[in-house]
Amino acid sequence: MTTSGDQLSYPKDNIKVLLLEGIHETAVENFKKHHFLNIETYDVAFTEEELLEKIEDVQIIGIRSKTQLTKKVIEKASKLKAIGCFCIGTNQVDLEAAMKSGVTVFNSPYSNTRSVAELVIAEAIMLKRMIPLRDRKAHEGMWLKDATESYEVRGKNMGIVGYGHIGSQVSVLAENMGFNVLYYDTEPKLPMGNATRINSLEELLNRSDIVTLHVPGNPTTKMMMDAERISQMKKGSVLLNLSRGSVVVVNALKEALESGHLSGAGIDVFPEEPESKGDSFKTTLQNIPNVILTPHIGGSTIEAQYNIGVDVSSKLIGLIDNGTTVGSHTVPPLNLPVQKNAHRILHIHENKPGVLSEINQCISGSDINILGQYLKTNEHIGYVVLDVDKEYDDELIERMQNVKHTIKTRILY
Structure with a gap:
C-alpha cells in the first residue's frame, strides 16, 4: 500500500458520485481532477422513490435545494459517506438521520452571499422608485411619467432581520448607498460600519422604510411575518424576502399590499415552489402592482454557482482523501494533516x-x-x-x- 495522502484503501473509480439538480460543472471538474471517475449527473431533482432506487451503492451525493434526503433514503444508503448541499442551507436533509448513520453533511453558507446582497439592494431601489409598476405600464403602452410615490433610498431606513453572513453583507452595501441601516437578530452580533442594532423586531418594523429578511428556515421563523407583524411595519414601506418561503404569510402580505399599507414587495422564495425550471407557477401575489417576483434566484449567478461548485466538492474530496470534516453539520469537525x-x-x-x-x-x-x-x-x-x-x-x-x-x-x- 502506498503512503500518498491521495491513495485510498480502494480505487477511486469504485467511489460512486451522484450529482443532482444541475450542479455547476466546476464540481465535476474538481472531482475528476482528484481522480473520481464514477460520476453521474442529472439536471433535475429526484423524488424519494427515485432516490431509493439509486442511493444504495452511492458513496457521495450532491444536491441543491429541491431534493429531499429523508430518513428513509439515508437509512437505505448503506454505503453513503457524505452529502454535499450545493447551496446555503441544509434543511432539505434529515440531519439527525445523517448523523446517526455517520454521514458527513457539507454545504456552502458563504459562496452566494454577495449575489443575494446585490439583488436585495437592486430590488430596494426599484421598489422605492415604483419601477415595476412603471415598467408594466410602459409595456402596456402607457407613459406614466411623474414622481408620484417615487423616492431616493438615500437617508431611508433599511431594516435587516437576521444579521448573519448575508444580512451583514447587505448592511455594508446599503450603507454605501446612503441607507441608515438598522438590524435585529436573536443573537448578539457586532455591527458593520455604522449599522444600529435594534432590540426588538417590533421596533425595527415600525422604523424601517424597507425590511429585508435573512433568517433560517426553522420552527422559530415559520410564518414569523404574519398579519400582525406586517401590520407593525411602517405605512408605505417595502418588504423583501430572499430567505425562506416559510417565513412570510403570503395572504397577509397580499392584503397589506392591496390595502396600501405596504407600497411594494420583493419575493424570491415561496411556501410551495415548482420542482423544475419551466414548470407552471402560481402565487396569490401575482399581478399586484409594484411587486417583484423572482423564481428563487437570489444566489443564482454564474459567480456564485462556480464558487459553490468548487467549495462543496473540495470539502467532499477532503473528507474522502484525508478524513477532514471542517464545515460538517453532522460528524464533528476535524481539520487533519496528511x-x-x-x-x-x-x-x-x-x-x-x-x-x-x-x-x-x-x-x-x-x-x-x-x-x-x-x-x-x-x-x-x-x-x-x-x-x-x-x-x-x-x-x-x-x-x-x-x-x-x-x-x-x-x-x-
Whole structure:
C-alpha cells in the first residue's frame, strides 16, 4: 500500500458520485481532477422513490435545494459517506438521520452571499422608485411619467432581520448607498460600519422604510411575518424576502399590499415552489402592482454557482482523501494533516463513555504504534482519527468495527 495522502484503501473509480439538480460543472471538474471517475449527473431533482432506487451503492451525493434526503433514503444508503448541499442551507436533509448513520453533511453558507446582497439592494431601489409598476405600464403602452410615490433610498431606513453572513453583507452595501441601516437578530452580533442594532423586531418594523429578511428556515421563523407583524411595519414601506418561503404569510402580505399599507414587495422564495425550471407557477401575489417576483434566484449567478461548485466538492474530496470534516453539520469537525508513512483509521461512534479507551485497547493489542490521534465530539457522536505506523490487519479492523457504540469505521490510506 502506498503512503500518498491521495491513495485510498480502494480505487477511486469504485467511489460512486451522484450529482443532482444541475450542479455547476466546476464540481465535476474538481472531482475528476482528484481522480473520481464514477460520476453521474442529472439536471433535475429526484423524488424519494427515485432516490431509493439509486442511493444504495452511492458513496457521495450532491444536491441543491429541491431534493429531499429523508430518513428513509439515508437509512437505505448503506454505503453513503457524505452529502454535499450545493447551496446555503441544509434543511432539505434529515440531519439527525445523517448523523446517526455517520454521514458527513457539507454545504456552502458563504459562496452566494454577495449575489443575494446585490439583488436585495437592486430590488430596494426599484421598489422605492415604483419601477415595476412603471415598467408594466410602459409595456402596456402607457407613459406614466411623474414622481408620484417615487423616492431616493438615500437617508431611508433599511431594516435587516437576521444579521448573519448575508444580512451583514447587505448592511455594508446599503450603507454605501446612503441607507441608515438598522438590524435585529436573536443573537448578539457586532455591527458593520455604522449599522444600529435594534432590540426588538417590533421596533425595527415600525422604523424601517424597507425590511429585508435573512433568517433560517426553522420552527422559530415559520410564518414569523404574519398579519400582525406586517401590520407593525411602517405605512408605505417595502418588504423583501430572499430567505425562506416559510417565513412570510403570503395572504397577509397580499392584503397589506392591496390595502396600501405596504407600497411594494420583493419575493424570491415561496411556501410551495415548482420542482423544475419551466414548470407552471402560481402565487396569490401575482399581478399586484409594484411587486417583484423572482423564481428563487437570489444566489443564482454564474459567480456564485462556480464558487459553490468548487467549495462543496473540495470539502467532499477532503473528507474522502484525508478524513477532514471542517464545515460538517453532522460528524464533528476535524481539520487533519496528511500523515506520510502511516495508515489512517477513521472511527465514528456514539458519544458514550469508554469508547476511546476501547479503541486504544484494540490498537495496543495489535502491537501498533500510534503516530497521531485526533478526537472531536458533539452532543451525540464522536469522531476519532488514528494514524498508525504499521500495516494493519483484518483482525484489527474487525475489532474496531466491533467496538461498542460504533457507527462507522473506515481505513483511509
